[in-house]
Amino acid sequence: MDAETQTSPEPTAQAPGGPVPGGKRPVVDISQVDKVYGNETRALDQVDLTVREGDFISLLGPSGCGKSTLLRIVAGLSKATSGEVKWWEQDYGVVGQPGRELCFVFQSPTLMPWARLDKNVRLPLDLKHVKKSESMPKVRDALTMVGLGDFEGAYPRELSGGMQMRASIARALVTEPSLCLMDEPFGALDEMTRNRLNDDILRLWKERGWTVIFVTHSVYEAVYLSNRIAVMAPRPGRIAEELTIEAPYPRGNEFRNSDEYAEYCRRASHALEKVSS
Amino acid sequence: MKAPLVHNERFVQIFAPLMVGVFALVCWQAAVVAWDIKPYVLPSPLAVGVSLIENFGVLMHALYITLTITVIAFLIAVVFGSALALLFVQSKWIEISLFPYAIIMQVTPVVAIAPLIIIWADDTTTALIICAVIIAIFPIISNTTMGLRSVDPNLMNLFRMNRASRWQILTRLRIPSALPYFFGGLRISSGLALIGAVVAEFVAGTGGAKAGLAYMILQSGYTLQIPRMFAALFLITLTGIALFALMVWLSRLALASWHESYLENEQ
Structure with missing residues (x-):
């Protein structure tokens, strides 16, 4: 297999907190974060991670490695037991x-079943007391962007699982976020829908200039989407290895079928196997 | 080709129980005639119907009294029960301190405390309303409290992350989440309010202008007017069913468009 060594770029390990590549500002800076639950479970152990502007970083790992816990800490839904997290420094x-x-x-x-789609998507703006006349155009834009332009009057139960997920992405869009946290958003969907939504996310990420932290247990999804992958290990939860995916964007089916993609997947799987055993 | 009526679900839902009722009434009538049962032992359905018509004025007045007490007690139970539930979810301390008393109130037989309440209250109507409220309020408190707590934890996270105020969380998240539970509570509570009103009146034995259906039953028993007793009983049952149907209708109005429990009816 000499073709492999020639065509695939070497995934480079990146020292956490190292020099700023391209001078991009850190959006989230996690240093030496521990999370210990009341029953002495060490969910996170000395986690260091710097997420920079424009990064699409995947937290990849088996269940119980603390990837969701880390995401919740970044979201402010949970507090680190020790260590420090900075948002935009x-x-x-x-x-x-x-x-x-x-x-x-x-x-x-996570839609409100009693509210029609437009009201669901409008929620973050409603909570900020944005006037309806101001928020409705944004809601329509967001719904159109995820391909649900004709469904603003529908109740969640009238939509398929994939459409509900799109609606929840539309709800994330209306606040015009710059940092987007995703906790295994497509884990419950069939592969076709999942691939389509992955493309949608990549498109939005580019168009909107997002920084994304994406939790997944799928190697394929992580490689397809990310420019960086943090492979996490369980018991105690920690970042075991970081991979950089240097394939250029936009990525599409061509990338999905390429040798380069296969090679990255192989490496990511290998890293995952190492931490799981 | 038009589908036969038997395949119409709505028709079957009404028709099947109706046939059972008609069959039971026919058997009853036949039994009374066949064995020549005296009306003061068991009146025939026809005799009950005749009595209902003959005593229509008196019975309707009694029904009006009972219905008034039931409705007032039910409304008080709904307002206070929901208010208490809202209070409970605001503070764990309030819930811990008060909930045991709500349970004590629920498990104490109202028949046993009704005489006391009748002595304490200014007039009998107030006493009857209090008794009915005591019986009717518990399902509202417990169901609504549970509903207000049954919030999707992720939705709660979403609200918190968007820095929703306590008020926004209550009105936009907790109360809508509680609605299905609340309406479940209403169905139980409406029937209990009627039972409370009737049982309390049995104990009070209010006569005269304020006589409700329970007193009508008591008095008919004393004077051996058993058909009228059955007629009054029939009216109580009818009231209970009407209240229940009203609650079903209200809950359909509030929930049918979005709640899962109404999904199969639409397919």
Whole structure:
């Protein structure tokens, strides 16, 4: 297999907190974070990770490696037991200020079943007391962007699982976030839908200039989407290895069928196997 | 080709129980005639019907009294029960301190405390309303409290991340989440309010202008007017069914468009 060594670029390990590549500002800076639960479970152990502007970073790992816990800490839903997290080089208080919006896409669509789609998508703006006349155009834009332009009057139960997930992405769009956190958003969907949504996410990431932290247990998804992958290990949860995926964007089916993609997947799988055993 | 009526679900839902009822009434009538049962032992359905018409004025007045007490008690139970539930979810301390008393109130037989309440209250109507409220309020408190707590934890996270105020979480998340539970509570509570009103009146034995259906039953028993007793009983049952149907209708109005429990009806 000499072709392999010639065509595939070497995934480079990156020292956490190292020199700034391309001078990009850190969006999230996690240093020496521990999370210990009441029953002495060490969910996270000395985690260091710097996420820079424009990064699409996947947290890849087996269940129980603390990847969701880490994401929840970044979202401010949970507090680190020790260590430090910085958002845009400041405290959590900065989150929500103009240009410092953060959005979270959950594993399940997490829509309000009693509200029609437009009201569901409008929720983050409603909570900020944005006037309806101001928020409705944004809601329509967001729904159109995820291909649900004709469904603003529908109730969640009238939509398929994939459409519900799209709606929850539309809800994330309306606040015009710059940091997007996604917790295995497509884990419950069939592969076709999942691939389509992956392409949608990549498109939005580019168009909107997002920084994305994406939790997944799928090697294929992580390689396809990310420019960086943090492979996490369980018991205690920690970052075991970092891979850089240097394939250029936009990525499409060509990339999915390429040898380069296969090689990255092989490497990521190998890293995952090492930490799982 | 038009589908036969038997395949119409709605028709079957009404027709099947109706046939059972008609069959039971026919058997009853036949039994009374065949064995020549005296009306003061068991009146025939026809005799009950005749009595209903003959005593229509008196019975309707009694029904009006009972219905008024039931409705007032039910409304008080809904308002206070929901208010208490809202209070409970605001503070764990309030819930821990008060919930045991709600349970004590629920498990104490109202028949046993009704005489006390009748002595304490200014007039009998107030006493009857209090008794009915005591019986009717518990399902509202417990169901609504559970509903207000049954919030999708991820939705709660979403609200928190968007820095929703306590008020926004209550009105936009907790209350809508609680609606299905609340309406479940209403169905139980509406029937209990009627039972409470009737049982309390049995104990109070209010006569005269304020006589409700329970007193009508008592008095008919004393004077051996058994058909009228059955007629009054029939009216109580009818009231209970009407209240239940009203609650089903209200809950359909509020929930049918979005809640899972109404999904199969649409397919």
